[in-house]
Each structure stands twice: as structure tokens, then as C-alpha cells.
Amino acid sequence: VSHPADQSQPGQSPRGDPGGSSPRGQHRPGRAAYPDAPPEAPSFEEEIETATRYEIRLVVKALLAIALVALVLLIRFHG
Amino acid sequence: MAILIPAWNEHAVIGASIDRLMRLEYPRAALRIFVVDDASTDATPQVIQAKAAQYPGNVFHLRRERGGEGKAATLNHGLRIILADDWMQAVLIMDADVIYEPASLRMMSRHLADPGVGSVTAYIKEGSVPGNYLTRFIGYEYITAQAAARRSQDVLGVIACLAGGAQLHSRANIEAVGGRVDTTTLAEDTVTTFRTQRAGRKVVFEPHATVWAEEPDSIVGLWKQRLRWARGNVQVTGMFRKVWFRRQSNNRLGSFSFGLLWFCVLLLPVFMVSASASLVTLFFIDNQLAWVAFHILWLTNVITYVFITSFTLLIDRDTGRRTWFQAVLFPGAVNVVILAAAILPGVLSWLGHQILAVPGLQLTNGWVHGLELFTYLWLAGCMGVAYLGKVVESRRFGKVLSPVFIYVGGYGPLLCAITTAAYIQEFRGADRHWDKTEKTGKVAAHA
Numbered sequence: 001v002s003h004p005a006d007q008s009q010p011g012q013s014p015r016g017d018p019g020g021s022s023p024r025g026q027h028r029p030g031r032a033a034y035p036d037a038p039p040e041a042p043s044f045e046e047e048i049e050t051a052t053r054y055e056i057r058l059v060v061k062a063l064l065a066i067a068l069v070a071l072v073l074l075i076r077f078h079g
Numbered sequence: 080m081a082i083l084i085p086a087w088n089e090h091a092v093i094g095a096s097i098d099r100l101m102r103l104e105y106p107r108a109a110l111r112i113f114v115v116d117d118a119s120t121d122a123t124p125q126v127i128q129a130k131a132a133q134y135p136g137n138v139f140h141l142r143r144e145r146g147g148e149g150k151a152a153t154l155n156h157g158l159r160i161i162l163a164d165d166w167m168q169a170v171l172i173m174d175a176d177v178i179y180e181p182a183s184l185r186m187m188s189r190h191l192a193d194p195g196v197g198s199v200t201a202y203i204k205e206g207s208v209p210g211n212y213l214t215r216f217i218g219y220e221y222i223t224a225q226a227a228a229r230r231s232q233d234v235l236g237v238i239a240c241l242a243g244g245a246q247l248h249s250r251a252n253i254e255a256v257g258g259r260v261d262t263t264t265l266a267e268d269t270v271t272t273f274r275t276q277r278a279g280r281k282v283v284f285e286p287h288a289t290v291w292a293e294e295p296d297s298i299v300g301l302w303k304q305r306l307r308w309a310r311g312n313v314q315v316t317g318m319f320r321k322v323w324f325r326r327q328s329n330n331r332l333g334s335f336s337f338g339l340l341w342f343c344v345l346l347l348p349v350f351m352v353s354a355s356a357s358l359v360t361l362f363f364i365d366n367q368l369a370w371v372a373f374h375i376l377w378l379t380n381v382i383t384y385v386f387i388t389s390f391t392l393l394i395d396r397d398t399g400r401r402t403w404f405q406a407v408l409f410p411g412a413v414n415v416v417i418l419a420a421a422i423l424p425g426v427l428s429w430l431g432h433q434i435l436a437v438p439g440l441q442l443t444n445g446w447v448h449g450l451e452l453f454t455y456l457w458l459a460g461c462m463g464v465a466y467l468g469k470v471v472e473s474r475r476f477g478k479v480l481s482p483v484f485i486y487v488g489g490y491g492p493l494l495c496a497i498t499t500a501a502y503i504q505e506f507r508g509a510d511r512h513w514d515k516t517e518k519t520g521k522v523a524a525h526a
Contacts, residue, residue: 034185035106047186051287058230058394065390072385076378076422 080110080188081167085153087117087146089175090126096175097130097138104181105188111166112138114175115157118146150243151267155259162258167250172260174244176293178206183288187247190283197252197280198272199288200238201245202226204398206291207521212405212482213301216490217294219402219409222395223387229284232340237331238282239341243268245290252280264318266311273319279329293521298469298481302497309501312345348462348495348502355459362452370451377421384410384418411461411489417454462496464488 030043042050082100086093093114100112112134114127127140143156154172161167169191171184179201187199202225205218225242232238246268255278261270275282295301316323323341325333343350354376361369388406392399399406408415420427431450432442440446465488472481485493 033182034104037104041104054287061393062390064393065386068389069382069385072381072422073378076381 080105080184081161081170082110082112083154083157083161083170083172084112084114084175085117085150085157086114086119086123086127086175087153088119088121088123090119090122092176093123094126094130096177097127097134099178101134101137102181103179103184105184107137110137113141113157113161114139115141115143115153117143117148117153149262151260151262154267155262158253158259162250162253169250170248170253172243172246172248173290174292177203177244178291179245180289180291183245183285183290184247186288187245187285190285191247191249193281194249194251195281196283197249197255197275197278198241198282199247200229200241200282200284201288201290202229202284202286203242203245203290203292204395205294207293207296209521210401211296212485213298214294214296215402216405216409216485217301218398219391219406220490220494222398222402223391225284226286226394227387227391228340230286232337233284235331235334235336236281237276237334237337238272238284239337240266240269241272241282242290244292245288246271248275249280252278255280264311264314265307266315269311269315270318273315273322273332276330276332277322277327298472298485298493301493302469302500305494305497306501306504309498310505313501313505316341316345345498348499351462351492351495352459355455355457358455358458359452362455366448366451369455373451373455374421377417381418381421405490408486409489410491411465411485412487413457414461414489414492417457420454461488461492462499465490465493466496468493 030045033041033044033047084093084096097112097114100110101107103110116124116127124140124142127138131138131140141157141160143153146153158170161170169188171187173179183201187201190196190199203221205214205221207214210218229238248271252275256271256274260267261274264270272282295304319332322332324335324338327333331337358369358373358376361372388409392403392406410418416427428442431446435442435446464484468481468484468488471477471484474480
């Protein structure tokens with residue numbers, strides 16, 4: 001069950017209109033994230049970017065949590 | 080895409096659930112909802128039939144005249160009917176009350192484009208409105224258990240359990256696991272997860288697919304639900320006994336990391352009682368050595384507590400804002416004080432002197448030894464105190480006393496007490512009937 005958006009070429013919507021634009025309005029650049037997505041909906045590429053940013057933020061958050069642990073241990077042994 | 084919903088007396092929630100599913104960002108022509116009505120005795124059949132008339136070709140009412148055999152048997156009734164038709168290429172198994180955010184199903188279904196993926200699960204969040212202290216504990220627990228733990232399992236390449244209310248399977252996978260779910264244990268979702276991976280297919284966690292669920296708002300309700308889960312896990316441990324710590328050619332269920340993860344959760348009450356008994360014994364043999372052992376143990380706890388709590392609250396800041404207080408007191412107030420003592424022993428000692436000075440007492444060696452012994456005993460005793468929260472809940476002043484016991488004893492220790500009860504029930508061979516969690520339709524999407 002591949003998503004219809006995955007089957008289209010980059011820059012095309014599932015219906016094949018370039019830039020993911022619909023007859024009614026302006027889609028954001030890239031492929032529509034799902035069939036009949038409204039113009040204001042994020043494109044497939046934007047969703048992937050959001051997911052990537054989430055992954056990077058997870059790393060930063062993990063590093064912050066590790067830094068907090070280090071701080072607590074510092075207080076314990078040198079405080 | 081077939082959506083399979085088992086329903087027994089769900090008239091309060093099923094209509095709204097179907098309406099929400101029909102609003103998902105998913106092509107309506109490719110969506111069919113099958114509600115398996117497990118001989119409901121309320122207005123559930125009428126509600127489903129009304130929705131079938133409202134959404135012709137999208138909603139189907141599957142009635143079981145003889146019900147009460149549990150969720151797994153209800154699901155199998157639906158799967159048998161759905162699999163008889165070639166139309167279905169993927170099936171989403173969900174609960175009647177959960178709320179899927181509009182993008183969730185399409186985000187989950189993307190993964191099935193890879194034929195190596197058998198199943199996909201979503202991020203379940205607690206969404207009761209209005210919530211209480213217990214639902215906030217669960218809200219925090221779910222960030223840890225899913226956004227953190229299930230996510231890390233996903234990275235490790237092995238998932239312990241698909242969320243029962245959000246499991247998407249490819250047709251090929253459902254057929255490969257026998258076209259039905261397990262009816263011999265109380266954890267049919269975990270068994271399906273294991274069988275999927277043993278058949279060589281991947282199970283994926285999609286953190287961006289959010290599903291809101293109503294969880295119990297009373298300790299008695301939580302106890303019933305979690306006892307079923309814990310007993311199911313004990314049964315699964317035995318059922319897959321040839322898997323643990325044995326390398327498999329096509330999956331990572333037998334890996335050391337997964338075995339460690341599984342048994343650390345399953346055996347946590349054993350570790351707590353063993354640690355407590357060992358420290359108390361050592362106290363009477365060599366109390367200096369006991370103090371050193373306690374310090375090593377509790378510094379490990381401090382590291383774990385600080386990392387898990389801070390990381391969890393950072394992962395999902397919206398839920399974190401609602402549940403930070405429960406997050407801090409997750410191990411229980413007394414355990415948090417012990418953790419603080421492990422970090423700042425001087426400050427706690429000073430505080431002890433100040434408190435005892437008020438009634439004119441002094442922090443003598445006798446007091447110190449007494450406190451040490453109490454601390455060692457509390458390691459296991461906190462489970463008993465948390466259990467008291469369940470005992471008093473339905474009694475006079477229970478509404479006030481019960482949260483006090485949970486905040487003092489700890490929500491984590493309460494879960495360990497439930498696991499202990501699961502060991503006992505399994506050892507005694509207690510009846511394996513399905514206790515359904517009551518749903519009232521008070522769940523709402525918070526985002």
C-alpha cells in the first residue's frame with residue numbers, strides 16, 4: 001500500500017499537475033502530501049523536512065538531558 | 080484500508096469515533112470501517128446502523144449474537160470477514176474510543192510502501208478531559224513508554240508491542256501470522272507484534288501519527304487494565320521462551336539489548352524486593368558497607384531519574400506542561416527525598432538537624448541508623464504504600480487519601496505492585512477472563 005504521493009515524480013502531485021498545484025488553488029511547492037490535499041496543506045517534502053527537524057531536535061534534547069545529569073554529578077562530587 | 084473496531088457497549092463513543100474517522104486525511108473511496116459489535120446490550124447496534132446509513136459503502140456493522148469471549152475473539156470475527164474479500168490491502172485495528180489526528184493514518188500507511196514492513200503503530204497520548212492526577216501520571220508515563228521507549232526500540236530495530244488501539248498491518252502480514260490474533264493470552268497485541276517480527280517483517284513506530292485515548296481515572300480501573308497487560312506479558316514471556324537471548328536470523332527479538340529491556344521491566348518488582356532485602360541484611364552485618372552499596376545503587380537511580388524525567392518532559396513539551404508535577408513525583412515523594420539525599424547528603428543532614436531541633440531533639444547515631452534502615456526498607460515498602468491507594472480508594476475519604484498514598488508511595492511503585500499481583504495471579508492459575516476498561520467518551524485531542 002504505497003501512498004499515491006510516493007508514486008508520482010518529484011515536483012508533481014498525484015494527479016500529475018506540476019508543482020502539486022490543484023485546479024482550485026495554489027499548493028505549496030512539492031508533491032501534495034495526500035490526494036485532494038487543500039492548498040494550505042504542507043507538501044510531502046515539507047512533511048519530510050518537519051520529520052527531519054524533529055529527529056535533530058531529539059538529539060539536542062538528549063544532549064541537554066545528558067548535560068543535566070553531568071551537572072547533578074558535578075554537584076554531588078564537587079559541590 | 081479497512082479499519083476494524085471491536086465494540087461492546089460503546090454507544091457513548093462509537094458514533095463520534097466513526098464521524099472522526101470519516102474526516103481523516105485519507106481518500107474516502109479507499110476507506111472502509113468495520114465495527115464488530117460483540118453482542119452489545121446497549122444502543123451500540125443502532126448507532127452503528129445509523130452511521131452505516133449515513134456513510135454507505137464506508138461503514139459496516141458486523142454483529143456477533145453470542146459475545147463475551149473477549150477482544151481477541153471479536154477481532155478474529157472481523158478479520159475472518161475482511162480477509163474473505165480481496166479488496167482489503169491493509170487493516171487498522173483500533174479501539175472504539177480513540178481519536179486519530181487527521182494526518183495520522185496516512186502517515187502510518189506510508190511505511191507499508193516497504194514490503195519488508197509488516198505493521199506500524201502510532202504515538203498514543205492520554206487525552207481525558209477533564210483529567211485528574213491519575214490521568215496526568217498516565218499522560219507522563221505514555222511519553223516515556225512511547226515517544227521515548229518505543230521510539231528507541233524502533234531505532235534498535237525491534238518493537239515490544241504494537242499499541243492495541245493503533246496497529247496497522249499489511250494484508251500480507253496478517254495472512255502470514257495466521258489471519259487471526261491470539262486468543263490464548265491476555266496480550267494479543269504483543270503476540271501479534273512478536274509473530275510479525277518472527278516472520279521476518281519489520282514493526283515500525285511512527286512518532287508523528289498521534290492518537291488520543293481515554294485512560295482510567297481511578298486506581299481500581301487502572302489496576303484492572305494494567306493487571307491484564309502485566310499478566311499478558313508474563314504469558315508472552317513463557318510463550319516465546321525459546322526467543323530470549325538467542326540470535327535469530329531474520330529479527331532482533333533475541334538480541335541482548337531487547338532481552339535486557341524486556342526483563343528489566345518484567346522483573347522490576349523482583350529487583351526492588353531483592354535490593355531492599357540485601358541492604359537490610361547487609362545493614363545488620365556491616366552497616367558501613369550497606370551505606371556504600373546504597374549510595375552506588377541510588378546514584379545509579381539519580382542518573383536514570385534525572386535523564387528520563389528531563390528528556391521525557393523535553394520530548395513532548397505540550398504534555399510535559401500538563402504533567403510536570405506528576406513527572407517529578409513519579410517515583411513517589413519519599414523516593415524523591417532519598418534521591419535528593421543521594422545528591423546532597425550534607426544539605427539533607429543539615430535539614431534533619433533543623434527539623435529535629437524544633438521539638439528539642441538531636442540527630443543522634445540512633446536516628447541516623449533508624450533512617451538508614453527505613454530507607455532500605457522503603458525500596459520495597461513503597462509498593463505496599465502505593466497499593467494502599469487502591470485499597471482506600473472506594474472507602475470513606477478515599478478520594479482524598481488515595482492520591483496521598485500514590486504521591487507518597489509513587490506511581491512507578493504502583494505499576495510494580497500491579498506486576499507483582501500479575502505474578503501471583505499467574506502462579507495461582509487465576510481465570511484469564513477479559514476485563515474491559517470502561518470508556519465514557521471524555522477523550523479529546525489536546526493539540
